[in-house]
Amino acid sequence: MQHFTQAEIRQIEDRYQDFLKVIKNKFDEGRLARIEKAFRFSNAAHHGIKRKSGEPFIIHPISVAKIVAVDLGLGATSIVVALLHDVVEDTDYRLSDIENMFGDRVARIVDGLTKLSGDFDSRHALTLKKMLMTLSDDVRVILIKIADRLHNMRTLDSMPAHKKIKIAGETLFLYVPLAHRLGLHAIKSELEELSFKHKHPDEYNQITYLLHNQEEQRNYLVNEFITPIIQKLKEESLDCTVTHRLKTSYSIWQKMQKKSVSFNEVYDLLAIRIVVNSKPNISEKRQCFDVLSIVTDIYKPKPDRIRDWITTPKANGYESLHVTVMGPQGKWVEVQIRTDRMDDVAEHGFAAHYRYKDIRNFENELDPWIEQIRELLQSTDADAFEFLDEFKLNLFSSEINVFTPKGDMYSLPTGASVLDFAYEIHTDLGNKCIGAKINLKLVPLSHVLQNGDQVEILTSENQSPKLEWLKFTASAKARGKIKNAFKQEKSKHTEKGKKIIEETFTNIKAPLTSNSLKKLTAHFNLNNKEQLYSELGMGFINLDNLKEIIGKKSENKLVKYWNITFGGGGKKKEEEGKTQSETNATKKIDKKKTFLLKENQDNITFSLAKCCNPIPGEQVVGYLSTDEHVVIHKTGCPELGRFIANQGEKIIRAEWTKFKRQSYLTRLNLEGFDRLGIVNEVTTLISKVHSINMRSVKFDTHDGIFQGDLFLYIHNTDDLTNLITQLKTIKGIDNVSRIENLNE
Template structure:
């Protein structure tokens, strides 16, 4: 008990100067009640359960800056779910506001498949009434991530993936940058431990050199600021390990090639009666007088703040030793908003503006929330589209500004204004120039939508729409009776199987369902019937051309029936599938009998790469690479279907792999490349294509590789060929 009391007293030290006696007594009452309700219950780590609500309340008070009502709700947030008390009991003791927040935080019971999607949906419905629900939920997730060590390995991967997929973008959207960064770091640490440790090691190695560079960079800035009598603090921060890793992956560069590892932050103590914007630009002028800026790397989020309220000036300048350094310039008010997000706005006069922006965002998803037919997973996908994307500002002919996700098209803009405008849209005028409905909008465009009474929504619009609202409206226009879709889809699928000279067995259906990463045959029929899926290459999917290595989608199934087995032998396979121990890694063996799995076409893993398994509804296991975007979606919505997986040695089976080469052209280089591949490494080639332009060449190679060791050895050897600059693997087999 003294341990619990000590933790509670530590928490009180954080809040006791912020609240009056009456509020402190309410918080005390909430703690005593929660402590009694959770008495005797322990967390996975072995510590008393009440330690978790105390920690969440501390994050809410210290890092987000919410008030007594939120702190009480944080202390009580698991009482209804984990004890015999009801929401009505909470309301009787602590009032309607606290009870409503606790109710919004209480998880839903239901299938493993959709629990997370439905929980998010419920949170967002409550969010439209009270944003504190989602702020406490984010704090709850942060503490769970901080204490993830005690969980089983497959649970760590599930929770980390879910955090990256949903909670990091939510924290970003609400402007909680400090919490967002910590959630990213912790997720990265548990989802990709080797890469995380490698980057930590590399950062540690350069620490002394980095500190010297920072001091050398800051010194002349500080001197000039003192002369100008500008009161401010100058500090530095490192790019997070997760951001470094993301950039290495996205740009295909090494750790040493990342130029913006450092950011210098100048926080101004604003002088009264002078605009904050002007004071920030004065400091920008001082910095760019000392160091030359990179022209395309000046960002002004003060004149036009981000949708989540973030305000700052960013400029990348050439610092000492030829290193690019990012400088962030903001006032103390802006800095607090950047760290605490939504809650910090309550301290300042512009809260109404920010609430309007937040309301606009909530309005975008309200149609989905109120639609009883909205599928939980479809909702999750569409909601995610609008959650984390960079925003652009588009203007109407009258000068009204509309904020949309980057990549939005004319159709997205039209539907954002009004459904009828979207349905009848035939194009638009931008700066008096006619553009088609698929035209991608640029920040600052002024758009006039053109309509026709004869126009109706088109299915192909779904290929280039970005916003959830537009996609939902287009789908609604094509929603005939579900039964009609399924019947039509069933006919198309069955016809495709017959044309592939394959029997109409449930096993063949399951192969097609697994190939498209769907959940069941109804979903397959519906998607095909609505025209969202094309039944192409069915003979290849069903393995009817298994003798031919040149398959479009590399799909391997280790459950082929022996010649003397009856047609219904698949039942044995299903039985084996259901006996999978989800707590242990699924072992991938070459020539494995009685266990069915396939390699995901979205990321094309090969033996030796870090992989993860997704158990589909028929116990078929689809193997993905751990960093695959598709599997991140499953981690958040169907985390209980995820299992860890490990390869054994694969020597006989080979896998189609794509390599990209570039370098300087010279006579004989193609011949040398093909010799290294086929003669030195004994690797079969499917195709080799080289394009040369003004002395620079690009090569596209399709090879059959046994495992990552063979691949890495080949890449290492190819990079030693004179003239070759880079060799990289391309995950996507087909553009």
Template sequence: MQHFTQAEIGYIEDRYQDFLKVLKGKFDEGRLARIEKAFRFSNAAHDGIKRKSGEPFIIHPIAVAKIVAVDLGLGATSIVAALLHDVVEDTEYRLSDIENMFGERVARIVDGLTKLSGDFDARHALTLKKMLMTLSDDVRVILIKIADRLHNMRTLDSMLPHKKIKIAAETLFLYVPLAHRLGLYAIKNELEDLSFKHKHPDEYNQILLMLHNQEEKRNYLVNEFIRPIVEKLKNEGFDCAVTHRLKTCYSIWRKMQKKSVTFNEIYDILAIRIVVRSVPEISEKRQCFDVLSIVTDIYKPKPDRIRDWITTPKANGYESLHVTVMGPQGNWVEVQIRTDRMDDIAEHGFAAHYRYKDIRTFENELDPWIEQIRELLQSNDSDAFEFLDDFKLNLYSSEINVFTPKGDMISLPQGSTVIDLAYEIHTDLGNKCIGAKINLKLVPLSHVLQNGDQVEILTSENQVPKLDWLKFSNTAKARGKIKDAFKIEKAKHTEKGKQLIEEAFNHIKEPASANNIKKLVAHHNLNNRDQLYSEVGMGFIDLKDIKEIIGKKSENKLVKYWNITFWGGNKNTPEIAPTKKIDQKKPFLLKETQDDTSFSLAKCCNPIPGEPVVGYLSNEEHVIIHKVDCPEVAKLLTNQGENIIRAEWTKFKRQSYLTRLNLEGFDRLGIVHEVTTVISKGLNINMRSVKFDTHDGIFKGDLFLYIHNAEDLKSLISRLKNIKGIENVSRVENLNE
């Protein structure tokens, strides 16, 4: 075994000493001795082992331990576990060695972290459940795992391009929502930006440049805005720190995509934060509202943009007052008001509670959530990724508060329906629910609840759960309970689905082969054939387009049959070239005339030539092309990452692809003619259909066009935006809405 050089040993020691400096004054000698012992043990165990970047591996555990100590504010036990977290997985030492040297608590955390090693893909189908089991036992395991992922994301540059995309997508898909749910906003923001940087490097650098170019102007506006606030607060005797924070690059990009706006059209790029150094004699809530009063005396508030997260904190413990006010130059500015304690919790999340509450008597905000996880884990579903889809519903959505007839408040994810609330209160209430009354008005099970609704659940003894409920249930608990009610029926649905699929294949005279089944699974973005059978059996999937999905094999077979039967297999007859297996190590080139291998464009995002894309191997010979930022890609990268390959367009000039655009603006005489002229003459683009609706002087247009490539689309959108009266032009990925 190769050992480190003296230079490498010195480098490791320097990094460790830098780490020790951040611990000064935090721990007593006994705890520092435990940390020292853990480092020396881990360093010896990893002697000679290097990361892909060529750096000694021990630098990674040191960096993770630093994040655990500084960013998460955890104690010595967590720091020791962070230093040891890769020892059992990467070296010859066993868990029993860790327990003998560092005790049962550290060993239990290291065991949890070892079980979570590897990627969240099909080869580790139960990783998620293991993680959540550990979370419900000791949340420190997940906190250290998030710190581990953060350092991996910071050092992602040494990885291969396709690995970068996979790890970045996995981070956005699971770790960002977890960090959000645990209240780790600073870490969540950094993980988002790092993922964005590696998934969309061009867009990331473009936004970074625009932020840099506007820095001087922004600083002037900030100073002009906060000056009267600082003066008034000082005069009133408040001890406050007034700062500003920028929206992250990822948040800006997401808003640009979602709202179809440019960088310059986003008004809330920065927010002002006022942190009050709280006075023990006065309640924190009162101090924050006093500051709010001062701010709104100076600047007029936007009535629908006042958020009180102090009276009703978010489920992850976040407390703050948010108000959007009209600034001095006609710009809306968000102001966040909180005490120093609230600010600490907003930055460090769950861990900060330890510093402000007696954890033995404090009923933590996360307890109800962790209890929900325990309930969900009792489900014996074999498909971990179906479980993940349901679980994620409760991770990342904004929350609403609704009230029972007696006035009890219940928090639910935004978008929750009557059936979600019924199951949240009690399983029997959900099973028997037939609807609800809101403000004396009858509403159905599928009715989406609004913040502040007072809801009376209505039941009937004759009611039984129905599979259709899954279409409008939006919480993991409700979906789990509905599925539980149908577990007995699952085998019947699977058998029925299998039979329906076989009949569909017989109808189009194609075999129900493994490859053809794989194409169906991939087309519907499912995980395996059992899930396909089950979804078909329950009626969630229609098989009417099965012939189109399984592709172009029939034509080849007919040609082959014609050659053999009528030409007698003559040697001069050109043979059908055998399909080549796709080389996953090279980028898959998308050509206008694809001879050796076939590809299809995903219907969920409808990519066009020139857009950043990735390929999904539905089998060894066929690739489904998705846009890089397609939500389905995040799911596929997480559970079938080994089937995702890089894909690159070649020049596409002859073929054109159906694309949908939405237009909005002010109606005037001749505007429709101008739009159609730009489309047909300017870029020689063909139209399939054009629909315009006008109401009270406002028009909306829905255009279906045949576009050659992304460059033509960008040019067309730019020209359409220049037409007088058009306010917004946006692309709609879903062609069927």
């Protein structure tokens, strides 16, 4: 073990004393003594250990403790745990030592955190279950883990680039929704911003630059907007604080991606917040509506953009009035109105509940959510991916409230159907559901519920769950119950799937080899052939395009395209005499090296993910579906998050070499004003000027506006960028965007 220098020892002590200054007025001498004891013990245990950044490791627990105390507002026990949370994992001390020195309660929370071993361990889908099992005992396990992740994200600069992408992806996929569900808005926003900065540095820097550029203009608009509001509030003797909040660069980027718009087309960059310093004898709701009345007297509201989260708060405790109004210079501006208590809850979630009500009451409010998680944990399904997907449904969806005939209220995700509601009440009710009555009108079980609907579920003894029900269910509970109805007979499905594969291969007159099965497994991003059989048997996947998947050779002019996309191309002649094990040895991929994507890949196959369809030149990473096959994803692909969260160790660096001969199917969408000859100009530019092959071109015209849908074969991103730039210069074309999904 190496010893710290005097400068490092001073650095540790200074950091700890700064932390004490922040908390010393919050606690009595007894609690401060416990915190002091925890720090001295942790400091001794971690002596000589450094982080990847080179600073002493103990700086990390001190920083996490500060987040726990300041941002989460938790008590002395949580601070003690934060200081000790890495001791069992990283030093020679055991949990029994923690229990002897600090008691059973501290040891239990430390144990819950230790089960998520490693600062940057990416196998969270499996260990998440363990963490959630401790949640119902003590919600502090998750809160301290979120604080731990926040500090790790703040110090991510010392990690290599591919690790940054992996950790940022995992944070967005799991920790951001957790922070959201616990109402930790400030922490959620910071985690999003830091993840965006490290996962998409170029886009982050561009948006930050554009926001900085418009700062002066924005401040002028804010002052012009709020001046009449402040004046009117004073006249009415309403004690309020008016501030403005800028949309985060991550949320701006998300909107740009989702709606395919430019930065200048994102209209709600600003939100004005009016915080009412509430009077104790008047209802908070009434005080907020008084302010709303003043705002809408000055500025005209957008009718479909008024949200009342005070009458019906969000599931994470968020309360506020939101209204979008037409402000000066013809700009839409969102106004948020809330009391000082509501604002505290909105920013700090659980910590604010801790201050404003008995903590046990808030934990009771979390009980329905915890109960849903417990049901998911008890599911017979062991697929960690699926567990994560269903769990996220409970975390991040907007919610609606619906009622039973007796008036009991249930919260469901937006987009929930009659079937979701039936399963929410009882499993048997869901299994036997045939439809419902809403306002005395019969509706099918696929009917999407609206906020405030009163629903009477109709059942039949002859009804049983159907696989197609998954298409119109939005809640994790309903989806889990439907899948369980099929998974109870898993062995039967596996046999059925095996038979389907054998028959399909016989029908297309192709040999059923282990290599073909590997290609199928890789194509569907599955772990092994048993999972392939099972998914086939249950009908979750089909083999309609089997010939393409296994890359059967033909004289098709696109043979090179199919070979590279689906991993065909065969082995070299000199390899034909080798044994299977020798061939595998040459094909095994080195995870530590950058995987180079070559135009003529010989014995190591790769395929391009269908979810994002990357093309040469784009930033990509690889996912090792097997030791000899890599699936290539764009770094920003949402689907990649699922793999990062469960199998982060299988994510490898990948880089394109120069592609000149091979071309890739790419989809462009054109919008503009119709005029004579515009279609001819577009096709001439593509085929004659750029010599790009077109698979299909479709133009629709309506009331002088046209939309074009183009499927083209592109060599690389440079060619694509040049083409898009020149298409935009054609008179009448308003917008050109790339559509990643080729199947929409």
